[in-house]
Amino acid sequence: MTQKDFEKILDSVCAALTTESRKQIFKTSAQFENRVREVLHETLNDPSVEIDFKPHPQAFPDIAVGSFGVEVKFTLNDTWRSVANSVLETNRIESVERVYLVFGKMGGVPEVRWGDYEQSVIHVRTSHVPRFEVELFANRSLFALMGVTYDDFRSLPMEEKMRHIRTYARARLQKGERLWWLEDTPDAEHALPIQARLYTSLSTKEKTRLRAEAALLCPSIVKSGRSRNKYDDVVLYLLTYHGVICHQARDLFSAGSVANPDNDDDGGIYIERALKLVESEMKKAALEMDDALFVEYWGESVPPEERISRWLVKADLIASGWVPSKSLFLS
Structure with missing residues (x-):
């Protein structure tokens, strides 16, 4: 031929x-x-x-x-x-x-x-x-x-x-x-x-988008606050796919400025509150991100419309002190 x-x-x-x-x-x-x-x-x-x-x-x-x-x-x-x-x-x-x-x-x-x-x-x-x-x-x-x-x-x-x-x-x-x-x-x-760019130098809009993408690919963020290395994949994703350096992983989801921007006294689990604030961006990311990323980070190919439900299954298995599927993506 x-x-x-x-x-x-x-x-x-x-x-x-x-x-x-x-x-x-x-x-x-x-x-x-x-x-x-x-x-x-x-x-x-x-x-x-x-x-x-x-x-x-x-x-x-x-x-x-x-x-x-x-x-x-x-x-x-x-x-x-x-x-x-x-x-x-x-x-x-x-x-x-x-x-x-x-x-x-x-x-x-x-x-x-x-x-x-x-x-x-x-x-x-x-x-x-x-x-x-x-x-x-x-x-x-x-x-x-x-x-x-x-x-x-x-x-x-x-x-x-x-x-x-x-x-x-x-x-x-x-x-x-x-x-x-x-x-x-x-x-x-x-x-x-x-x-390379510093995470702290990004606009609020870009920080929110990147947090949503990283949270979707790395459900390990819902682990107990005492878990070591829970943010490693998140930090590496930002670095290797976006050239963004985050000195403090806490800045992404657990800091008060992220999880509690209104500075209220409602308490609660900060990672849960932080994820609630980026639900719409996570849904958007689930529909738009390349399948190859999910194969790489999740080890499986998942249709876009099923990615949020699959994320909840993964998160429920590793969350401590709360059940993500009972509080996130309810609407």
Whole structure:
């Protein structure tokens, strides 16, 4: 099969999936990826080409078709941009020589399109490990900006990759921004520069939005006040996804200024009161945040409309002295 032949197949696959999505949108990344695999298999209609329907969960790319590969991305938002695979590509499928991106955009007018993977990588951001960020129809790829081809970059040891990434990041700094990174060593998985901001310097609106996102992803915040490390995931989420440094985790949910802004004498459990104040923002975040975040932080894919109820189940299991489902999200 030639490159041209495979790209024609991708045209057919994306057209079929676009038609399906406009009748009923796909709700999770797992559902969409499975359907991409099925339609690709049906369109190929070639018994000599095998597609693995039970791949390793961290395999890259998601689907291998001989020497061609398909990395599947999905969003419920009206955007062609998404966080993608790890820079490390630890579980790279070595038989794949050329990678394509198939992107399902369910926001706005639902549509599924494909693009060349190398041309679609536009940025690097942090998670638990450095990850590429992709965008279909981008004007210029990250690799062009770094002056290295994707094939050359992926073959480099991690410390060499990070030198390219640091140079790229320094060139993008705005006035007042600083790079943040860990040690420049081969085993430093978090060795990724970001433009750091202090939580205390953010606007009230942005603080509220970030508290809502963090609370949703990290139900551990409802643990007993005596629990150690209850805010660790929250602080790391703010740092690795938003470049926001919070010196005092208490500032997020337990401080009186957050849980009791009216300075009344009603008492109560401060974390409960703080969460009540961001219920609407948490509902909004549940509907808009990428499914990949819930897979990463919760270990499961959950449809947007079920995320609040699932959060309550998790919170009820770990809360001490109160039952979140009996006081939160009652309306």
